[in-house]
Amino acid sequence: MRSRFNVSADLLLLVVAFIWGTSYGVVKSALLVYPVLGLLALRFGITFVLLAPALRALGPLRWRQRFGIAGAGCVLLGIFLAETYGVQLTRASNAAFLISLCVVMTPLVEWVWLKRSPRGIEWLAAGLSLLGAFLIGGGRLALAPGDALVVLAALLRAINVCATKRVMQAGAVSPLTMTAVQSGVVSLGCAALALGLARAGIHSQWQPLPPLLRHAGFWAIVLYLVAGCTLFAFFVQNYAVHRSTPTRVSLLMGSEPVFGALFAWVWLGEHLPPVAWVGGGLIVLGSWLASSLTAHHPKRMEAAARPASDASPTHTISPDLLMQREP
DSSP: OOOHHHHHHHHHHHHHHHHHHHHHHHHHHHTTTSOHHHHHHHHHHHHHHHHGGGGGGGTTSOHHHHHHHHHHHHHHHHHHHHHHHHHHHSOHHHHHHHGGGHHHHHHHHHHHHHOOOOOHHHHHHHHHHHHHHHHHTTSOOOOOHHHHHHHHHHHHHHHHHHHHHHHHTTSOSOHHHHHHHHHHHHHHHHHHHHHHHHHTTOOTTSOOOOOTTTTHHHHHHHHHIIIIIIIIHHHHHHHHHTTSOHHHHHHHGGGHHHHHHHHHHHHHOOOOOHHHHHHHHHHHHHHHHHHHHHHHOHHHHHHHHSOGGGSOTTOOOOHHHHHHHOO
């Protein structure tokens, strides 16, 4: 019988998929008021301040572990720079679906980096997601600048999932601490970039904060991005990556673009043709296949999901063990 622990993790990932799906529409609205670097610095700066107490857990860590965590934060910085600029330059629904290409890229990254060869059903689920994204694009892969940036963000997302898994394998850092460090790196990086551009004479990314009374909607979006899309969502994803495989997490998040397109239709009035909705259905099917993996091999999945503190004292859950214990 599949443990309630794993079921709750899957349900939480689907909730995150919905929240992140809505983020494309609300971010596009916020960018009408405030620039990309300023918005990211503000969003993740507030998050970092709220999570600062969690940084105490970094004290006992070695410098190598700290650099690994900071490196994962740098990857996240690249993700949001590419993704947010991409959202600004393309339709929110396009961005929501193109980011799903990380589902296809994650097994390849995991294969190269973590030495875990993807199973056949994982390739099938990833292939369905890729076909769905292809149909959503109207049967063509014409990459406008905004679309290309979102595809780059998808690749960086795949790398980030694997990097987070590798950093958290030893159980030395909690998801909350991981999220705090990532937020600090993203906020500091965006603020430094905006200030550097301002000193170079490009002031478009370094602007005063919008007045609260005149731009209450903007601040409501910032609050939603911090509380929902950042604090809750990143904590859940890091929590799930620690107890699952990178490919499984990415596939469960495959429903995100469907939620994103629906929200863009309601929030921004964007419309998609019927073939695009067929593509969205294929992506949901890919996510369902990912969820069904555990049902066929619950004992092996529980072994793979077990925290490192429960593993054999001679080794933690290494990439080789992940390969062997996969369903």
